Amino acid sequence: AVLGGSEAMREQRAAREKRADEIFFSTEAKLPSSLVLREDWQRIRTSWSRLRKNGLNLTVAENFSAHTQLVGQLQSFEQAVADEYMLTIDMGIDTTYLIDTAINKLPRVLEYLGQIRAYGTGILVQRQLDESQKLDMYRLTAKLDDALPPLKANLDKTSFYNPAMRNTLSFVSSAIASSAQRISGFMESDILTHRFDTSPEAFMGAATREINAGYERMYESLLPTAESLIKQRIARAENALHTTVAITLLLFLIAAYFAIGIYFGITDSIKSLSRSALAFAGGDLKQRAKLDTRDELGQVANGFNEMADGFNVMLDARKKAEDALYDSHESMRRLLDSMVEGAYGIDVHGNCTFVNQSFLQMLGYQNDGEVLGKNVHDLIHHAHADGSPYSKSECTIYQAFQAHQTANVADEVFWSRNGVAIPVEYWAHPIINDGEVVGTIITFVDITERKRNEKMLQAAQQHEADALSELRAMMNTSGEGLWKVDQSGYIFEVNDAYCTISGYTRDEIVGAHLSKFEAIEPTPEAVMAHAQLIIEQGFGHFETKHRHRDGHLIGH
Secondary structure: OOOOOOHHHHHHHHHHHHHHHHHHHHHHHHOOHHHHOOHHHHHHHHHHHHHHHHHHHOOHHHHHHHHHHHHHHHHHHHHHHHHHOOOOOOOOHHHHHHHHHHHHHHHHHHHHHHHHHHHHHHHHHHOOOOHHHHHHHHHHHHHHHHHHHHHHHHHHHHHHHOHHHHHHHHHHHHHHHHHHHHHHHHHHHHHOOOOOOOOHHHHHHHHHHHHHHHHHHHHHHHHHHHHHHHHHHHHHHHHHHHHHHHHHHHHHHHHHHHHHHHHHHHHHHHHHHHHHHHHHHOOOOOOOOOOOOOOHHHHHHHHHHHHHHHHHHHHHHHHHHHHHHHHHHHHHHHHHHHOOOEEEEEOOOOEEEEEOHHHHHHHOOOOHHHOOOOEHHHHHOOEOOOOOEOOHHHOHHHHHHHHOOOEEEEEEEEEOOOOOEEEEEEEEEEEEEOOEEEEEEEEEEEOHHHHHHHHHHHHHHHHHHHHHHHHHHHHHHOOOOOEEEOOOOEEEEEOHHHHHHHOOOHHHHOOOEHHHOEOOOOOHHHHHHHHHHHHHHOOOOOOOOEEOOOOOEOOO
16 A cells, blocks of 8 residues: 555554564564574565565565565465474364364465455555456455355364364354455455545455454464364373373283293293203213293203203214224224234324334334324335435325325335334325325335345346356357257257357247257157156266258258
């Protein structure tokens, strides 16, 4: 109205602005900090500050739009506050509809009435109405008409679900509808008809009274009623809480009673189980748990008894297996000790795992404790016969172990406990388990006597060779043909004279049968009889004829 040119309302507008400013800051002071710091409240604060500062510099349309926008922001914030405090989701249907009426439906109706008041006052100040203004007035009237039925429906539903409020809410609904009808009727009869009989101040005052009456009904009837319903809800919630706490406490006491009983029952059962387990662990294998319960501990006791029975069975089987293993070990020990050959075993590191009596006797040890667990190579195989070092990497036993192969050696020595080198022949047999060598068994014999016999044989063979050489020299100095045959008639020695006489070379004669060179074929019986005579008498004499290599008889 002031922007439209009504100076009479300027003081009234200033007073309203001051009052609105006081209410705004008083409201902000009462709001909790969480709401004051919200972005939507800060936008409201900014909009109100801008409107106070520049409102009078705006056009009527701009000022109206700014006020409408600010009111919309306030209504949205009101809805947000209601949501924040969960007022819009009350469990009571009557309370839900009543709060929705107070927060949404009634403020929307009153806002449309306020817009009609402001718009109508501005038109009355100018005393003219163009088509666009008329359309705006019709639009506001239509919005008001659309907002009234939902308001009435909410109040009717609240009355339906809370009959005690029916009279109060029916009066409020009728009063608000009447106020809206009076303002709309006045606008249609005086403004839209271009009569303009009413002064702006009168229309402003009448509309304000109707709007204030609506707010009075909201603050004096609707909100107190809503507050009463909310308090009733709080009281019911507190009663429910007290009941819940009491029931919970009772249930807790009952649970505690049973828990204590269960505790003592469980502890007694556990102590019984513990005593049985300790006795069983102490060696009393006949001990069994005895619980007269059918709960989990009873199952544990049964499981313990089954375990004890199974353990006894397993223990008996293990004892039998140990006895069998001991018998097998003793049999193996007797077998090893009965061997003429020395025998010992080594693990993958070359440490001794067993020895037999022949090992101890041949190498001069008193008992196996002097050898077991020690590196056998370092103990008996560390040097060659001449005393030069024999490294493990060169050792045939180690090489056989690496190659997963059996080895046989007859030209090495083992060193006895007193440092004497003993010639041995040994056999190394790797022990393979799942494709992996886990140890080696070595057997050996003392070949000192064999070496001595070999030397004697070599000496005899050398003596025989020397005698044969002398005989051959004597035969070769003779002009007569000489040869030596064995018992079967095969020649094994011949002199040069016979080679010359027969025309054969030494290689052709040695190894051939005597009959090859004789011109008169003797019967086998004759040859054997003559040979037997020579064996018995030591010599023999007979005449025969030999054939030359070219076929003629020798001597013809």
